[in-house]
Amino acid sequence: MPEGTLSFPNEPILRIEGPIIQTQLLETFVLNAMNYPTLIASKTARICIAAEGDPVLEFGLRRAQGPDGGIIGARAAYIGGCTGTSNVMAGKMFNIPVKGTHAHSWVMSFPSEVEAFRAYAKVYPDNCVFLADTYDTLKSGVPNAIKVFNELKENGHNVRAAIRMDSGDLARLSKAAHKMFKEAGFPDPLIVGSNELSEELIAAMKMQGAKINVWGVGTHLITSQDCPSLGGVYKLVSVEKQGQWVPRIKISSNLEKATDPGRKKVLRYYNSSGHPMGDVLYLNDENTPDFEGDIKAVHRRHLYHSETLSGAIREESLLIKMMKSGHRLYPAPALKDIRRNVQQKISQLPEEMKRLVNPEIYTVVLSPSLAKLKRDLLNKENSIG
Amino acid sequence: MPEGTLSFPNEPILRIEGPIIQTQLLETFVLNAMNYPTLIASKTARICIAAEGDPVLEFGLRRAQGPDGGIIGARAAYIGGCTGTSNVMAGKMFNIPVKGTHAHSWVMSFPSEVEAFRAYAKVYPDNCVFLADTYDTLKSGVPNAIKVFNELKENGHNVRAAIRMDSGDLARLSKAAHKMFKEAGFPDPLIVGSNELSEELIAAMKMQGAKINVWGVGTHLITSQDCPSLGGVYKLVSVEKQGQWVPRIKISSNLEKATDPGRKKVLRYYNSSGHPMGDVLYLNDENTPDFEGDIKAVHRRHLYHSETLSGAIREESLLIKMMKSGHRLYPAPALKDIRRNVQQKISQLPEEMKRLVNPEIYTVVLSPSLAKLKRDLLNKENSIG
Numbered sequence: 001m002p003e004g005t006l007s008f009p010n011e012p013i014l015r016i017e018g019p020i021i022q023t024q025l026l027e028t029f030v031l032n033a034m035n036y037p038t039l040i041a042s043k044t045a046r047i048c049i050a051a052e053g054d055p056v057l058e059f060g061l062r063r064a065q066g067p068d069g070g071i072i073g074a075r076a077a078y079i080g081g082c083t084g085t086s087n088v089m090a091g092k093m094f095n096i097p098v099k100g101t102h103a104h105s106w107v108m109s110f111p112s113e114v115e116a117f118r119a120y121a122k123v124y125p126d127n128c129v130f131l132a133d134t135y136d137t138l139k140s141g142v143p144n145a146i147k148v149f150n151e152l153k154e155n156g157h158n159v160r161a162a163i164r165m166d167s168g169d170l171a172r173l174s175k176a177a178h179k180m181f182k183e184a185g186f187p188d189p190l191i192v193g194s195n196e197l198s199e200e201l202i203a204a205m206k207m208q209g210a211k212i213n214v215w216g217v218g219t220h221l222i223t224s225q226d227c228p229s230l231g232g233v234y235k236l237v238s239v240e241k242q243g244q245w246v247p248r249i250k251i252s253s254n255l256e257k258a259t260d261p262g263r264k265k266v267l268r269y270y271n272s273s274g275h276p277m278g279d280v281l282y283l284n285d286e287n288t289p290d291f292e293g294d295i296k297a298v299h300r301r302h303l304y305h306s307e308t309l310s311g312a313i314r315e316e317s318l319l320i321k322m323m324k325s326g327h328r329l330y331p332a333p334a335l336k337d338i339r340r341n342v343q344q345k346i347s348q349l350p351e352e353m354k355r356l357v358n359p360e361i362y363t364v365v366l367s368p369s370l371a372k373l374k375r376d377l378l379n380k381e382n383s384i385g
Numbered sequence: 386m387p388e389g390t391l392s393f394p395n396e397p398i399l400r401i402e403g404p405i406i407q408t409q410l411l412e413t414f415v416l417n418a419m420n421y422p423t424l425i426a427s428k429t430a431r432i433c434i435a436a437e438g439d440p441v442l443e444f445g446l447r448r449a450q451g452p453d454g455g456i457i458g459a460r461a462a463y464i465g466g467c468t469g470t471s472n473v474m475a476g477k478m479f480n481i482p483v484k485g486t487h488a489h490s491w492v493m494s495f496p497s498e499v500e501a502f503r504a505y506a507k508v509y510p511d512n513c514v515f516l517a518d519t520y521d522t523l524k525s526g527v528p529n530a531i532k533v534f535n536e537l538k539e540n541g542h543n544v545r546a547a548i549r550m551d552s553g554d555l556a557r558l559s560k561a562a563h564k565m566f567k568e569a570g571f572p573d574p575l576i577v578g579s580n581e582l583s584e585e586l587i588a589a590m591k592m593q594g595a596k597i598n599v600w601g602v603g604t605h606l607i608t609s610q611d612c613p614s615l616g617g618v619y620k621l622v623s624v625e626k627q628g629q630w631v632p633r634i635k636i637s638s639n640l641e642k643a644t645d646p647g648r649k650k651v652l653r654y655y656n657s658s659g660h661p662m663g664d665v666l667y668l669n670d671e672n673t674p675d676f677e678g679d680i681k682a683v684h685r686r687h688l689y690h691s692e693t694l695s696g697a698i699r700e701e702s703l704l705i706k707m708m709k710s711g712h713r714l715y716p717a718p719a720l721k722d723i724r725r726n727v728q729q730k731i732s733q734l735p736e737e738m739k740r741l742v743n744p745e746i747y748t749v750v751l752s753p754s755l756a757k758l759k760r761d762l763l764n765k766e767n768s769i770g
Binding site: 020024027028031032033035036061062063064065066067068069070071072073103104105108109133134135136137165166167168169173195219223224225228229230231234235236239248249250251252253254257 | 405409412413416417418420421446447448449450451452453454455456457458488489490493494518519520521522550551552553554558580604608609610613614615616619620621624633634635636637638639642
């Protein structure tokens with residue numbers, strides 16, 4: 001085995017340098033640790049975009065892929081934009097607000113629905129949310145809820161009527177329930193909706209005027225149902241030999257999977273609207289251009305297609321030194337700070353990149369020197385016998 | 386809260402009786418613990434059906450939803466039919482055979498592919514599998530593999546040529562590689578295929594005569610990519626009041642989600658070909674009919690549709706008492722025995738139920754008494770005000 005150190009920065013996310021055995025042992029751990037949380041935070045961001053500012057709660061533990069799928073997923077969901085989780089353990093571990101209602105079995109364990117609601121109201125007189133669909137949402141659940149909220153009011157409690165509906169057409173039912181509450185003297189009911197919700201369904205129901213104020217999202221969020229894996233990879237890009245970094249490329253029989261060779265650095269450019277315009281991958285040792293001028297770059301796969309970024313007013317270096325020789329250099333941020341940072345980054349993206357369907361794709365391009373290196377290595381390796 | 390004990394046997398899988406608080410605390414744990422492993426074992430069974438007896442290896446950890454998603458998933462994959470896993474920790478914990486090849490980075494860390502293969506052959510002279518697609522499978526990987534296998538042969542090793550291909554069209558490449566090995570004096574090469582494999586893709590490539598002997602399946606298996614959640618539920622079906630079990634039903638606004646009420650037992654009937662014909666849910670206290678006669682039953686949702694099971698030669702009671710008062714009564718079987726039992730159950734299923742596309746659905750029906758109870762409760766609860 002050659003002496004040497006490796007550098008693994010194929011994507012502008014993580015760059016690891018070290019002895020080959022150590023860096024190789026990290027591969028699967030790093031991918032497992034990054035792919036799933038990134039996936040769930042991204043999925044949650046989509047769901048929150050669909051909810052247009054309404055609170056979204058993470059309700060997925062029973063369908064999560066393993067116990068720590070649920071726990072790690074709840075943490076990632078909070079980072080991605082959820083305001084709470086029904087996962088009590090995740091709440092305890094990470095100080096995430098824990099939110100939920102009672103179960104259908106609560107109602108079913110009582111002789112009647114109204115008795116179940118009364119018993120629940122006795123425990124939580126000032127903030128009870130009744131699950132209204134055990135028998136029939138509009139004929140039974142909502143009338144019984146109104147009855148018990150009226151009793152609470154008569155007993156002097158300052159009541160905001162609140163229910164959860166977990167079945168049926170939530171758009172139709174929420175509008176009807178809202179009207180019933182309003183006519184009963186509760187003008188601003190809180191209606192939590194759940195039941196196989198996805199970002200597409202939430203967006204469609206919002207368009208139809210659903211009167212849901214809070215969205216409880218389980219399976220689709222915690223498994224990222226329509227796209228349950230993120231294809232992050234960890235690739236060797238350079239080997240050190242006698243103090244020289246020698247770039248390496250993996251080509252494979254799918255040319256679009258060819259790696260970007262060499263040790264790299266990444267700059268992000270912002271325009272005057274505060275939007276990020278794109279990321280440019282540079283070779284580690286090359287000089288980067290003045291961000292105020294035209295920044296020449298090349299498409300990552302179409303290596304003869306030039307691109308130019310113009311009008312940047314600011315650049316940001318994306319690599320931060322996190323660890324050295326096993327010691328952490330960058331202190332772990334608090335979860336709420338991670339969440340705030342992610343929410344800020346999402347808010348900076350142009351609207352077109354946040355469209356739920358066929359969004360505009362963010363630009364990631366190569367510097368001309370890196371593109372030339374990639375072309376040269378592709379030409380050379382392709383002729384290996 | 387009413388005094389009482391609950392029974393939770395809505396599906397013929399698990400029935401739990403106990404004080405309401407204890408049984409309620411179990412809900413999310415039980416669902417999390419059962420849904421995901423059942424999903425992955427089922428997905429693996431489908432993949433193994435597609436592979437028609439070829440070994441299938443679990444390769445998914447880097448894309449698993451959390452670390453124990455990968456570990457629990459590897460165990461479930463072994464139960465479902467995989468013959469090994471690349472997950473070293475799961476192998477160590479559960480004694481599952483650990484299988485894999487070297488990484489692309491192994492090849493890339495050497496000045497040339499042939500040097501990488503030679504170094505690997507030095508360590509594993511009698512069972513090396515070369516990853517052949519780092520640069521170009523047919524122009525570089527296979528010729529270099531043949532070169533090194535010839536060197537091993539000359540040094541007196543008893544060689545079976547073996548490669549893995551992880552990109553490109555595996556059907557075309559495997560047929561071409563097989564031919565190259567054969568012409569070079571290796572008539573029976575072992576070719577491992579991997580790269581975004583699914584049961585559909587494996588079945589399609591088998592139809593086209595792909596010369597793959599071993600299938601490494603990652604993302605699609607470990608996340609059950611096209612169906613990443615199993616909708617198992619845990620529902621209250623009966624409450625004990627003064628020594629009497631009072632059945633309960635949950636209706637909701639999706640009638641197909643209405644639960645089967647009451648404490649139940651489940652019998653499975655087998656025909657003379659050894660195939661299971663169907664499962665019948667009975668009320669716990671009712672007498673079950675003679676299995677040799679016609680067994681009358683009712684559809685689970687179409688409650689006025691009678692069904693008859695005829696020609697059973699054997700019945701099997703599916704409920705086994707596993708625990709009592711916190712003590713395990715049924716010893717945990719060894720993993721290999723669980724695997725053998727599952728594989729036997731799969732082999733008993735008629736072929737039509739194992740079709741990958743639009744399979745025949747297994748029959749699960751209600752006894753006439755249970756169907757009557759369900760109808761009565763639906764009629765009654767529906768009129769609750």
